[in-house]
Amino acid sequence: MVKKGDKLVCPHCKEMTFVKQITEMDGWTKKGEILVCALCNGKIADVQQENEQEEKQDKLSALSALLGGETIEKPEVSLNQSDRRFCKDCKFAIRNAFVIRCELSGSVVEAMDDCEKFQKR
Numbered sequence: 001m002v003k004k005g006d007k008l009v010c011p012h013c014k015e016m017t018f019v020k021q022i023t024e025m026d027g028w029t030k031k032g033e034i035l036v037c038a039l040c041n042g043k044i045a046d047v048q049q050e051n052e053q054e055e056k057q058d059k060l061s062a063l064s065a066l067l068g069g070e071t072i073e074k075p076e077v078s079l080n081q082s083d084r085r086f087c088k089d090c091k092f093a094i095r096n097a098f099v100i101r102c103e104l105s106g107s108v109v110e111a112m113d114d115c116e117k118f119q120k121r
């Protein structure tokens with residue numbers, strides 16, 4: 001794989017050259033890093049290495065989000081369940097097939113909303 005600083009014969013100008021890395025621009029938009037010939041600026045390759053690293057980081061952060069999500073979410077639900085003032089458990093909640101409506105405000109609420117006017121049924 002071609003990388004920055006490599007010496008090679010350029011496919012464009014056929015000269016012995018070395019590879020330099022530049023930012024490819026499309027007008028004012030940064031398209032990405034590419035490898036070009038230092039003599040003629042002809043494009044030799046995309047910067048593969050960087051893409052692979054980004055992909056790896058995505059996977060890692062997805063994994064840590066998964067792990068972090070599990071460790072953070074689980075205790076929150078189980079610990080606070082008893083003192084949550086969920087609208088679904090409130091005596092002012094009027095349930096029908098699709099929504100829960102609050103008797104006090106008259107507006108539709110989410111089951112897991114909590115409210116300071118909560119009163120346990």
Ligand SMILES: [Zn+2]
Binds near residue numbers: 010017037041042
């Ligand atoms: Zn060249």
